Amino acid sequence: MSRMNVVFAGFMLFSLFFGAGNLIFPPLLGLESGSNFGPAIAGFLITGVLLPFLAIMAVAMSDNGLISMGSRVHPLFGLVFAIIIYLSIGAFYGIPRASNVAYELGFKQVFNMDGGLALALFSLVFFGITYFLSLNPKKIVDRIGQYLTPLLLLVLATLVIRAFLTFENASSPAAGKFATAPLASGILEGYFTMDAVAALAFGIVVINALKDKGASSQKELVQGTLGAALIAGMGLAVVYFSLGWIGRVIPNGSGFENGAEILTAAASLLFAGGGGLLFGLIVILACLTTAIGLINACSRFFNEIYPRITYTAYVAIFSVIGLLVSNLGLNSILELAVPLLVFIYPIAIVLISLSLFEHVGGKSRMMYRFSVAVTSVYAFHQVLDSLGYQLDSLGKWLGWAPFFTQGLGWVLPAFLAALVGYGIDKFRGRPGDEMKGHSSL
Template structure:
C-alpha cells in the first residue's frame, strides 16, 4: 500500500462526507454568528469533523465494523442497530435526500424545470450514473478519489478564492442563540450534519478500499485509515471555515432563508451569469459522491451478512429503492426520516466514544448497556417530541438536565451511566478484548 493510495482514499472519504447538507450548513452559521464566528465554527468543527473522524477510527479498530461495536451491548442489538443505521442513512434517507438536493439546488439552478416528470427524468439519469460508478467497488477510489473529488475541490476553490478577493471582511452582529452561546449553537449545527452516523457506514468503505489496494495486516489497515481520516478531516475543516466565512461577509442587502440561498447569491455576485451553473455543479458533484459512497457501503454490508445475494444485486436494489423514494419529494423524505435520525444519532455517538475508550482503557458489557439505555430514554423522548406526542411528566423529569433545551440532554447522563458501568465491570473484572 503506497502513500498515493492512502492520499486518494482520504480524498475519496472527504467526498463521501461532503454532501449537500455539509455544503449549506456553514454559510448559514457564518451569516447568523457574525462577530461570534470564531467560537461558533469551533463548535461546528468538533461535531462536523472530530466526531466523524472518531467514528472512522472506531470502525477501523473493531473486528467486524459496526456490528461488532453494537454486539458489546447485545448480539441482537448489534445486528438490528447496524441494519437500522444502514437503511436510515442509506436507502430510506441519505440516498434519496442527496438525489433530491442535487435536483432542487443543483439542476434547477441551471435549467428552469419543475414538476414530477422533471424529477423523474433527473433521478433516472442521476441513479444511472450512480449505479455505473458503484458496480465495481475496487474502482471506487479511482473514480471518486482521483476524478470526482479533484473536480469538486477545484470548483469550490474557484468560489472561495473569488469571495476572498471580492467580499469585504465585514461581519454583522450575531443573531439568535449565537449571541449568548455561539459555541453550543455551532456544536448543535455540526451535530445535525449526521456525519458521525454516516462515518459508521463510510468506515468500512475506506477499509475495503485499502484492502483492495494492498493493505493486508491489521496495523497497516488502521494506520492507512487513520491517515485517510486525517486527510478527509483537514479537507472538511478548510472547506467548512471557508464556506462559513462567505456567509459571514456576504453583502446583507438580501434576506436569506438558508445556506443554499447564500451560496446561490454568492455565486451570482462573484460570477455573474455563470454563478448558477457553478453552484449547480458543486451541489450535483457533492450529492453524487455521497450517493455512491452510501450505496457501496450498504451493498457491502448486506452482502457480508447475507452473501447468497451478489454485491451487484444489492447495488441494483439500493439504487431502485433510492430512485423510488426520491420521487416522493424532499419535504416528504425529511419529515419521515427526522424522528428515526434523532433516535439513532445519540446512540451512535455513545457507541463510538465507548468503543474508542474501551480500546485504550478496557470496559465490559455494563459500561455499554447502562450508557446506551440512558441515552435511549432521551432519544426516545426526542422522537416523541418530533412526532408531536407530549409527555409532560417525562418533560418535567428530563428538562432539568444540562443542554436539554438544545436536544443534547443525553450527554451528561450517558457519561455518568458509562462511569458507573465501567466501575461495575472493573469490580467484576469483565472487559472486552
C-alpha cells in the same frame, strides 16, 4: 506501506465524507449564526470533523465493524442499529439528499427550471443513471473520482476567494438558537452531515484499502488510518469553515430557506457567464457519484446480512426508494431527518467513545449497556420533542442534566451510567468475558 499510500487513502476518505450534500449545511449556519459564527462553526466542526475522526480510529483500533460495535451492548441491538445507520446514510436521507442537492445546485443552475414536475423528471433521470452505474460502479466511480473531487474543490476555492475579495466582511446579528446557545446549536447542526455515523461504515473501507497497499500489522493499520483520517479531517475543516463564512457575509441574506439557495445565490453573484453552469455541472456529477457510492454500500451490506435477495435487486430497491423520497423536496427531507438524527447520533457518539475508552480501561459489557440505555431514553425524548409531543413528566425526570434544553442533556447521564456499569463489571471481576466473537461487518 509508503507515505503516499496513506496520503491517497486520506484523499479517498475525504471523497467518501465530502458528498456534495454536505455543501448545504455550513452556509445556512453561517447565515443564521451571524456575529456568533465563531462558536457556532466550532460546534459544527466537533460533530462534523472531530467525531468522524474518532469513529474511524475506533473502528481501526478494534479492527471490528459497525455490527460488532453495537453487539457489545447485545447482538440483536448491534444488527438493528447497523440497519438503522445504513438506512439513514442511504435510502431515507443520504441518497435523496444527494439527488435534491444536484437538483437545487446543479439542474436549476444549468436549465433555469423549477417546480414539482421538473423535480420529478430530474429525479427519474438521476436515479435511472444511478441504478445502471451502481450495477458495476467500481471503474466509473474510481475514474470520475480521480478528477471530480479536485475539480469541485478548485471551483469551491475560487468561490471562496472571490467571495473574500467581493463581499464585505460584515455579518448580521445571530438569530434564533444561535443567539442564545451558538456552540450547542452548532454541535446539533453537525448531526446533519451524517459524517460521524457514516464513519462507522467508512472505517472498514479505509482499513481494507490499506491492507491492499501492504499494511499487515495492527500497528501499521492504526498508524495508516490515523494519517488518512487526519488528512481527511483537515480538508473537511477547511471546506466547512469556508462555506460557513460565505453564508455569514453574503449580501441580502434574508429569505434563504437552506444552504443550497445560499450557494446558488453566491455562485450567481460571483461567477460571470458560464461559471455558474460549470459549478452546477460539477455538483451534479459529485452528487451522482455520492448516490452511486451510497447505493453500492447499502446494497452490499444488506446482501451480506440477507443474501436471499441479490445485490442487483437491492440496487433497484434503494434506487426506487431514493426516487420517491427525493420528490418530497430538500426542505421536507431535512425536516423529516431531524427525529432520526437526534435519536441515532447520541447513541453513535456513546458507542464511539466507549470503543476508544476500552483500549485504556479494558472491556466492560455493562458499561455499554448502562450508557446506551440511558442515552436511548434521552434520545427518545428528543425525538418526541422534535415531533411536537411534550411529555412533561418525562422531561421533569430528565431535565436535571446540564444542557438539557439545548438537546445535549444525555452527555453527563451517559457518562455516569458508563462509570456505574464499568464499576459493576470490575467488582464482579469478569468485565470482558462476554464480549467475544464480534462480526467484522
